[in-house]
Amino acid sequence: MSDLKRPRIGIIGTGAIGGFYGLLLARAGFDVHFLLRSEYAAVAERGLQLNSVVHGALSLAPVQAYPSATQMPPCDWLLVGAKTTSNEALAPAISQAAASGAKVVLLQNGLMVEERLRPLLPDSLHLLGGLCFICVHRAAPGVIEHQSLGAVNLGYHSGPAIDQAARQTIVEEGAALFRAAGIDSTAVANLQQARWQKLVWNVPYNGLSVLLNAGTTALMAQADSRALIRAIMQEVVQGAAACGHQVPEGYVGQLLAATDRTPDYLPSMYHDYVQRRPLELQAIYAAPLQAAAQAGCELPRIQALYLALRFLDERNLS
Numbered sequence: 001m002s003d004l005k006r007p008r009i010g011i012i013g014t015g016a017i018g019g020f021y022g023l024l025l026a027r028a029g030f031d032v033h034f035l036l037r038s039e040y041a042a043v044a045e046r047g048l049q050l051n052s053v054v055h056g057a058l059s060l061a062p063v064q065a066y067p068s069a070t071q072m073p074p075c076d077w078l079l080v081g082a083k084t085t086s087n088e089a090l091a092p093a094i095s096q097a098a099a100s101g102a103k104v105v106l107l108q109n110g111l112m113v114e115e116r117l118r119p120l121l122p123d124s125l126h127l128l129g130g131l132c133f134i135c136v137h138r139a140a141p142g143v144i145e146h147q148s149l150g151a152v153n154l155g156y157h158s159g160p161a162i163d164q165a166a167r168q169t170i171v172e173e174g175a176a177l178f179r180a181a182g183i184d185s186t187a188v189a190n191l192q193q194a195r196w197q198k199l200v201w202n203v204p205y206n207g208l209s210v211l212l213n214a215g216t217t218a219l220m221a222q223a224d225s226r227a228l229i230r231a232i233m234q235e236v237v238q239g240a241a242a243c244g245h246q247v248p249e250g251y252v253g254q255l256l257a258a259t260d261r262t263p264d265y266l267p268s269m270y271h272d273y274v275q276r277r278p279l280e281l282q283a284i285y286a287a288p289l290q291a292a293a294q295a296g297c298e299l300p301r302i303q304a305l306y307l308a309l310r311f312l313d314e315r316n317l318s
């Protein structure tokens with residue numbers, strides 16, 4: 001470890017999520033190094049700016065910014081803030097920036113994301129998943145708008161920690177890093193269960209925001225779209241159950257009520273569509289549909305939503 005008290009943290013993909021958590025960790029005194037692509041020049045010149053409803057207006061300048069992982073120092077923790085669609089291309093950068101025995105955390109939505117990346121990483125690296133409960137987006141190069149929430153729940157996926165106690169220690173260590181930066185963070189015992197549960201929100205809202213060109217307030221206000229959201233949420237719960245993960249009783253109702261209380265929000269997939277970036281259809285739709293189908297469970301509404309989104313995604317990128 002680079003420093004016993006201050007592990008070195010690398011952010012792989014400094015967008016909304018990577019920029020938000022990386023900035024708060026750096027301001028809390030951690031040694032944070034940021035990998036960027038299109039926004040490298042802007043961030044190297046002007047730093048990162050966060051406009052947050054929770055934390056106020058914060059900046060980080062100068063930023064330890066890099067256009068290539070080959071220039072990064074070896075990091076003890078790597079927080080992957082890229083979209084899941086970039087993971088395979090980023091595997092060499094993750095391996096390059098990792099210190100020996102580093103912990104890699106995928107701060108991403110969706111299912112099977114660790115399973116797809118794992119074979120591309122050295123066995124010596126610990127791989128964790130992170131579920132981010134936050135509403136944040138990029139407003140301009142290096143400028144991040146934070147609308148609400150912020151918690152990160154962490155779970156161990158795979159790596160050299162064989163026994164449960166060793167895994168728990170690593171996950172608690174990760175959660176403690178976030179908490180030291182003023183971010184709520186808890187360890188989850190079952191990462192797959194946590195990923196399914198997060199999908200109960202993402203599957204309806206992410207896709208419908210693109211398909212219907214609408215934010216959460218409009219989607220919740222109209223009776224038909226509201227009923228469709230509820231029905232899609234219930235299908236995700238069914239899929240989870242078929243795969244052996246029980247979503248808590250009443251969870252759908254709680255999510256609907258929480259969304260009603262939250263200011264109008266455009267999910268990350270909406271921003272991807274508008275910016276003509278690839279949509280996270282594999283992780284958020286194809287993987288859960290496939291897992292449910294393998295367990296003998298068809299999810300017709302989600303299947304229809306997925307096919308419509310594939311059409312839009314292909315046309316958008318062509």
Ligand SMILES: NC(=O)C1=CN([C@@H]2O[C@H](COP(=O)(O)OP(=O)(O)OC[C@H]3O[C@@H](n4cnc5c(N)ncnc54)[C@H](OP(=O)(O)O)[C@@H]3O)[C@@H](O)[C@H]2O)C=CC1
Nearest residue numbers: 013014015016017036037038082086108109132134135136
């Ligand atoms: N935004 C949110 O509120 C939430 C998002 N999530 C999940 O978090 C994940 C990240 O989302 P979000 O932060 O919104 O995404 P963004 O699109 O804002 O950020 C992704 C970042 O990764 C960078 N990147 C991609 N490929 C590379 C590469 N090869 N080299 C360097 N940088 C690269 C992008 O750079 P470039 O600018 O060049 O494309 C961009 O800066 C997703 O899985 C999303 O579903 C989860 C909860 C909430």
Ligand SMILES: CC(C)(CO)C(=O)C(=O)O
Nearest residue numbers: 132133134135201267268
């Ligand atoms: C559920 C939400 C809004 C934040 O937790 C999200 O995951 C997203 O925008 O993709």
